[in-house]
Amino acid sequence: MTSSRSWVVVALSALLLTGCSYTINGDPLPASDATPASAPTTTSTTSDGSPKIAKQRSVAGVDPCGLLTVDDLKPVGALTAQPTRRDDQIQESCQYLFDGASVVTALYQKYEHVRQRQAKGREVVVDGHSSWVACDLDGNAMVCTTTTAVNPNRSILVAMTLNGGKAEQMTAMLQSLIKVALNRLPAA
Numbered sequence: 001m002t003s004s005r006s007w008v009v010v011a012l013s014a015l016l017l018t019g020c021s022y023t024i025n026g027d028p029l030p031a032s033d034a035t036p037a038s039a040p041t042t043t044s045t046t047s048d049g050s051p052k053i054a055k056q057r058s059v060a061g062v063d064p065c066g067l068l069t070v071d072d073l074k075p076v077g078a079l080t081a082q083p084t085r086r087d088d089q090i091q092e093s094c095q096y097l098f099d100g101a102s103v104v105t106a107l108y109q110k111y112e113h114v115r116q117r118q119a120k121g122r123e124v125v126v127d128g129h130s131s132w133v134a135c136d137l138d139g140n141a142m143v144c145t146t147t148t149a150v151n152p153n154r155s156i157l158v159a160m161t162l163n164g165g166k167a168e169q170m171t172a173m174l175q176s177l178i179k180v181a182l183n184r185l186p187a188a
Contacts, residue, residue: 051111051149054128057185059107059154065094067105067156067181075173076101076160093157100163105181108157111149118145126178133174135167144170148178151188156181 065083073079077098086093086104093106108114114132115121121134126148135144142165147157158177160170 050152051130052125052128053130053149053151056152056188057150057182058188059092059150059156059185062107062185063094064092064105064107067094067184068096068103068158068177072177072180073098073103075176076103076162090157101165102161103177104157104159106157106159108147108155110153111147111155114147114155114157118147124175126175127182129182131175131178133171135171140164142167142170144174146171146174146178148182150182150185156185 065085068083070079073096076096077100079096080099081097083094083096086095090104090106090108092108093104096103096105111130111132115123118132118134121132124131124133126146129148129150131146131148133144133146135142137143138161141161141163143159143161144165144167145157145159147155149155156178158174158181160174162170
């Protein structure tokens with residue numbers, strides 16, 4: 001683990017240890033419905049190296065707990081608590097708790113910063129947006145994150161921790177959740 005990612009891993013590990021969180025680390029796996037950035041027919045960055053953004057969206061005034069609903073999260077399971085803001089761990093974030101699982105959404109930082117911190121991640125394209133995917137095992141729990149560019153200065157994060165989870169299945173689920181969250185953001 002690199003020191004540049006350490007603060008995120010520490011924050012997320014602290015939540016995991018309290019039984020209500022996730023960590024961001026690890027090797028990525030692409031979603032089955034996403035296009036890998038390395039595929040010869042597509043690229044997820046523009047010619048100037050910036051992330052691909054099909055439709056710029058704003059995060060101003062958006063509640064991170066409003067990015068996903070109970071219905072959106074049914075594939076994960078039944079919520080065991082109301083969604084809770086977790087700004088003390090990650091600014092502008094919200095956590096959804098399930099039995100043996102956690103999902104976190106966040107109005108996140110610049111996409112390029114995430115790519116630099118998660119060097120083992122992989123870029124895919126989700127609905128025309130560059131999306132950085134990373135998964136890793138943390139004890140018995142699989143931790144997967146997807147960070148998606150929404151404008152030149154911000155991204156959204158959807159992360160999941162699942163006891164006994166399989167990276168491929170979790171990544172596919174996260175890609176679906178990212179699509180829903182993207183559609184809830186207003187146009188920039």
